[in-house]
Amino acid sequence: MITKRIIPCLDVRAGRVVKGVNFEGLTDVSSPVELARYYSENGADELVFYDITASAEGRALFTDILREVASTIFIPLTVGGGINTLADFDRVLKCGADKVSVNSGAIRNPDLIPAAAERYGSQCVVISADVKRVDGTFRVFAKGGRENTGMEAISWIRRCVENGAGEVVLNSIDTDGVKKGFDLEMLAAVCDVVNVPVIASGGAGCIEDFTRLFHTVPGVDAGLAASIFHFGEVQIRDLKRAMAAAGIPARLV
Amino acid sequence: MIAIVDYGVGNLFSLQSSLAAIGAEAQVTADPAVLRLADRIILPGVGAFGDAAQKLRQSGLADLLVTLAREGKPILGICLGMQLLFEKSFEYGEHEGLGLIEGEIRPIADVIDAGLKIPHIGWNALSFGAEKHPLFRYVEEGECVYFVHSFYGANCAPAVIATAEYGAELTAAVAKGNVMGCQFHPEKSGKTGLAILRAFCEGVATC
Numbered sequence: 345m346i347t348k349r350i351i352p353c354l355d356v357r358a359g360r361v362v363k364g365v366n367f368e369g370l371t372d373v374s375s376p377v378e379l380a381r382y383y384s385e386n387g388a389d390e391l392v393f394y395d396i397t398a399s400a401e402g403r404a405l406f407t408d409i410l411r412e413v414a415s416t417i418f419i420p421l422t423v424g425g426g427i428n429t430l431a432d433f434d435r436v437l438k439c440g441a442d443k444v445s446v447n448s449g450a451i452r453n454p455d456l457i458p459a460a461a462e463r464y465g466s467q468c469v470v471i472s473a474d475v476k477r478v479d480g481t482f483r484v485f486a487k488g489g490r491e492n493t494g495m496e497a498i499s500w501i502r503r504c505v506e507n508g509a510g511e512v513v514l515n516s517i518d519t520d521g522v523k524k525g526f527d528l529e530m531l532a533a534v535c536d537v538v539n540v541p542v543i544a545s546g547g548a549g550c551i552e553d554f555t556r557l558f559h560t561v562p563g564v565d566a567g568l569a570a571s572i573f574h575f576g577e578v579q580i581r582d583l584k585r586a587m588a589a590a591g592i593p594a595r596l597v
Numbered sequence: 598m599i600a601i602v603d604y605g606v607g608n609l610f611s612l613q614s615s616l617a618a619i620g621a622e623a624q625v626t627a628d629p630a631v632l633r634l635a636d637r638i639i640l641p642g643v644g645a646f647g648d649a650a651q652k653l654r655q656s657g658l659a660d661l662l663v664t665l666a667r668e669g670k671p672i673l674g675i676c677l678g679m680q681l682l683f684e685k686s687f688e689y690g691e692h693e694g695l696g697l698i699e700g701e702i703r704p705i706a707d708v709i710d711a712g713l714k715i716p717h718i719g720w721n722a723l724s725f726g727a728e729k730h731p732l733f734r735y736v737e738e739g740e741c742v743y744f745v746h747s748f749y750g751a752n753c754a755p756a757v758i759a760t761a762e763y764g765a766e767l768t769a770a771v772a773k774g775n776v777m778g779c780q781f782h783p784e785k786s787g788k789t790g791l792a793i794l795r796a797f798c799e800g801v802a803t804c
Contacts, residue, residue, distance in 0.1 A: 345763075347720045418618070440608075449758075510718075540714060542721070565719065597787075597788075
């Protein structure tokens with residue numbers, strides 16, 4: 345039985361993990377390598393690294409970090425942030441990324457997804473969509489959720505998948521940061537139109553939010569979160585046990 | 598020394614790193630002399646079967662691998678590398694493999710329930726047969742490993758040493774004497790994956 349995946353997301357700027365993290369046993373709470381190891385040993389099924397640096401120096405530092413993480417942590421790694429060209433795909437894949445997540449890059453250049461899927465395979469290409477309700481319809485937002493593209497989100501995501509994206513990360517701007525649960529309505533709408541893995545993002549506040557997610561929207565394959573894991577509000581080990589107890593297939597470590 | 602066959606297919610970074618992590622000396626190579634010298638060989642691979650089989654054949658590595666396998670050198674195929682060990686594949690046409698494992702590669706869509714997502718991607722639990730193969734001597738039944746595939750090993754029952762349930766019992770690993778293969782990615786399967794690589798690198802008793 346395939347298990348539902350739990351994925352911590354780490355934002356990296358200038359080689360350090362952004363957002364304070366405070367775990368016992370971690371000597372350097374903003375070291376991407378230490379955090380990655382911590383999560384991996386505690387049951388994370390996959391890790392997402394977002395490069396939120398804008399400078400070229402920061403970018404080079406990020407790939408150094410990625411290489412170090414990938415040579416010590418042996419679970420799937422997804423990398424996003426600043427992916428605009430095939431050269432960007434190449435740069436992070438060579439450093440040990442398994443999947444590459446595109447967001448604004450796919451909005452600016454509709455050819456990016458098909459070209460990347462052809463060169464690296466669909467399993468490598470993740471479309472990450474920031475979606476928000478505007479006048480009762482789902483709209484795609486760009487630039488980290490600041491700019492309304494005006495595009496209808498569900499059909500846009502479907503088109504990305506038809507063009508070769510092998511996985512969808514759906515980040516609901518409406519529920520993000522609110523910690524009252526994932527956006528089940530939005531997720532169900534996306535699961536209805538795609539047949540590739542869908543990763544829920546935005547809104548997790550407690551363990552029950554994950555069990556409710558997997559029970560209510562069975563088409564969702566994974567739950568992604570950042571701060572509740574970083575701040576230790578939810579331990580992945582406890583979350584996995586709770587999932588198993590609720591009859592949700594989970595990989596226990 | 599473990600030789601990782603380099604035939605221009607896929608990204609070998611994680612495989613090299615995971616072998617380094619278990620203290621195995623590994624060399625990425627397409628040099629026949631190095632492959633002959635190696636204690637063991639790993640055949641990696643991602644992408645399309647037809648293309649990969651052609652590259653192996655054009656480089657002359659296909660014949661060499663078959664010869665070395667017949668001489669008794671332990672070989673582990675990973676993902677597409679496992680599929681290449683089979684007699685043939687029906688991935689977009691019909692392609693000939695190395696023929697070291699009896700059976701063929703077919704679309705998982707033929708056997709899994711309609712409605713299940715393809716590829717089979719994610720962590721899935723291993724089931725062993727009545728007897729646990731030495732490749733899994735550090736692994737318990739039910740431990741999860743990471744899969745990404747749309748095709749599977751079919752009609753290979755005598756060689757199957759592990760399966761994973763995904764709307765059907767899919768072939769997860771095969772072995773025939775010194776020739777072994779994993780459909781999943783041990784280099785992406787955390788501690789369980791490293792334990793499987795360690796068993797292979799230490800030597801598998803039935804070889």
